[in-house]
Amino acid sequence: MSRPKLLVVEDDAALAAQYRWAFPNCRVLLAADRRQAEQIARAEQPTAALLDLGLPPDEEGVSEGFATLATLSRLCPGMPIIIASGQGQREHTLRAIGLGAYDFCEKPVDLDVLRTIVDRALRLRALEEENLRLAALPRPSPIRDIVTADESMLRICHTIERLSQVSVPVLLLGESGTGKEALARALHDMGPRSRKPFVAINCAAIPEPLLESELFGHERGAFTGAVKQVTGRIEAANGGTLFLDEVGDLPPALQAKLLRFLQDQVIERVGGRTSIRVDVRIVSATNQPLEEQTESGRFRADLLYRLNSLTIRIPPLRERGEDSLLLARWFLARYAKEFGRRLRGLDASAVEAVTTYRWPGNVRELGNRVRRAALMTEGHTISASDLELSASPSASDTDLDLRAARLRAERATIERALARSNGSLAAAARLLGVSRPTIYGLLETHRLSPSQTTPPDTAARDTAPSDGDTP
Numbered sequence: 001m002s003r004p005k006l007l008v009v010e011d012d013a014a015l016a017a018q019y020r021w022a023f024p025n026c027r028v029l030l031a032a033d034r035r036q037a038e039q040i041a042r043a044e045q046p047t048a049a050l051l052d053l054g055l056p057p058d059e060e061g062v063s064e065g066f067a068t069l070a071t072l073s074r075l076c077p078g079m080p081i082i083i084a085s086g087q088g089q090r091e092h093t094l095r096a097i098g099l100g101a102y103d104f105c106e107k108p109v110d111l112d113v114l115r116t117i118v119d120r121a122l123r124l125r126a127l128e129e130e131n132l133r134l135a136a137l138p139r140p141s142p143i144r145d146i147v148t149a150d151e152s153m154l155r156i157c158h159t160i161e162r163l164s165q166v167s168v169p170v171l172l173l174g175e176s177g178t179g180k181e182a183l184a185r186a187l188h189d190m191g192p193r194s195r196k197p198f199v200a201i202n203c204a205a206i207p208e209p210l211l212e213s214e215l216f217g218h219e220r221g222a223f224t225g226a227v228k229q230v231t232g233r234i235e236a237a238n239g240g241t242l243f244l245d246e247v248g249d250l251p252p253a254l255q256a257k258l259l260r261f262l263q264d265q266v267i268e269r270v271g272g273r274t275s276i277r278v279d280v281r282i283v284s285a286t287n288q289p290l291e292e293q294t295e296s297g298r299f300r301a302d303l304l305y306r307l308n309s310l311t312i313r314i315p316p317l318r319e320r321g322e323d324s325l326l327l328a329r330w331f332l333a334r335y336a337k338e339f340g341r342r343l344r345g346l347d348a349s350a351v352e353a354v355t356t357y358r359w360p361g362n363v364r365e366l367g368n369r370v371r372r373a374a375l376m377t378e379g380h381t382i383s384a385s386d387l388e389l390s391a392s393p394s395a396s397d398t399d400l401d402l403r404a405a406r407l408r409a410e411r412a413t414i415e416r417a418l419a420r421s422n423g424s425l426a427a428a429a430r431l432l433g434v435s436r437p438t439i440y441g442l443l444e445t446h447r448l449s450p451s452q453t454t455p456p457d458t459a460a461r462d463t464a465p466s467d468g469d470t471p
């Protein structure tokens with residue numbers, strides 16, 4: 001293993017030479033002023049630093065020492081910085097600790113004491129790096145890109161692993177950001193079709209007039225503007241997997257056409273006469289209650305039976321126990337590495353916030369918040385405010401209060417009903433099995449208004465800074 005690098009910022013040459021010999025287990029890198037310290041920090045990313053506060057041109061004061069402290073903290077987040085301070089500088093030392101310095105040692109320095117401090121700092125740093133490394137290690141989940149320790153999710157992952165070997169259609173149900181597309185991809189990647197294309201199409205994102213040609217392709221001259229023949233996504237997925245996202249939004253005419261394809265395995269391009277045989281595995285997903293939609297006639301029951309040979313319900317993140325924390329640490333390790341930042345982990349406020357927040361945008365929102373925090377934080381640890389979350393009161397106290405727990409569950413159920421009924425009070429009352437006057441009373445109790453409650457997927461996109469779908 002390579003020796004840890006200790007940056008020593010000291011303008012007194014005799015003292016600096018003494019330090020060089022005092023740490024035989026380290027590679028000591030000497031800097032006499034801020035500029036040299038900055039150069040070494042950039043080039044070497046030292047493991048720890050020892051910093052004298054009285055540096056030129058302000059040897060008698062501390063301004064240059066503090067400026068160097070700020071520079072080093074910025075360039076090497078997470079690097080423990082030990083202050084070597086003159087006697088009577090207690091106030092400055094405390095200020096330096098407040099600004100993130102790791103520890104201090106008074107001058108004239110007792111080398112044994114200093115060695116103990118440096119040793120401790122190096123061990124701490126090694127532990128933190130080990131923690132980050134462990135957090136990034138493969139997880140028990142059988143699917144490479146799915147991180148979970150939750151029993152129900154692990155069962156789903158094992159089911160996906162088994163289903164990847166057979167070509168039956170699978171319907172994935174779950175809120176936005178729960179990992180439906182990631183699981184669809186796993187079904188494809190782990191199975192015999194993995195060398196063929198995986199083609200995803202979001203049925204809600206493409207305007208209805210274009211969707212037919214997008215799915216089935218068209219012949220030249222099929223409609224105004226069809227200047228050349230175009231193959232559709234179904235054909236493009238031949239031999240592989242077609243992922244139909246938001247399948248509940250498929251318009252009725254296309255539901256009929258898709259059903260014909262699922263029955264006969266042949267398609268006709270728009271404006272075409274020839275039947276083209278296509279072999280694809282269909283995986284579909286939705287966050288809408290498809291069964292209810294078949295009852296109301298908005299979704300064809302015969303199509304649903306073709307799509308849902310197997311239905312997998314993916315739980316929202318808030319119902320996956322400790323997964324939010326596990327994932328937050330995993331994303332942090334991943335982004336710290338990607339952005340080349342030394343981040344120690346989550347502080348207590350972040351742990352509290354991550355475990356108590358309801359994550360309406362699920363894993364996507366969590367990944368986005370951690371990514372932004374990893375980029376933007378100026379400290380060595382991520383706090384609740386870096387995640388743009390408020391640290392809520394300790395759950396342990398409130399959880400024991402039965403009345404508060406009932407009220408929380410009641411509020412959450414009402415919010416879900418309102419979200420599902422797009423804010424229609426009549427529909428929400430029906431879903432909740434209560435009368436309209438009762439729902440008004442409930443809204444008042446919980447200080448909710450129908451318009452406040454956005455459907456979960458919309459809410460997710462609002463809170464997400466940008467799409468975090470990095471592979």
Ligand SMILES: Nc1ncnc2c1ncn2[C@@H]1O[C@H](COP(=O)(O)OP(=O)(O)OP(=O)(O)O)[C@@H](O)[C@H]1O
Binds near residue numbers: 148179287
């Ligand atoms: N358990 C998980 N472990 C690691 N990453 C995950 C996990 N679940 C989801 N992700 C990641 O979160 C992001 C969102 O997931 P995905 O796109 O699969 O969700 P979705 O349910 O298809 O969302 P939508 O319904 O909005 O399309 C992706 O970057 C995905 O890789």
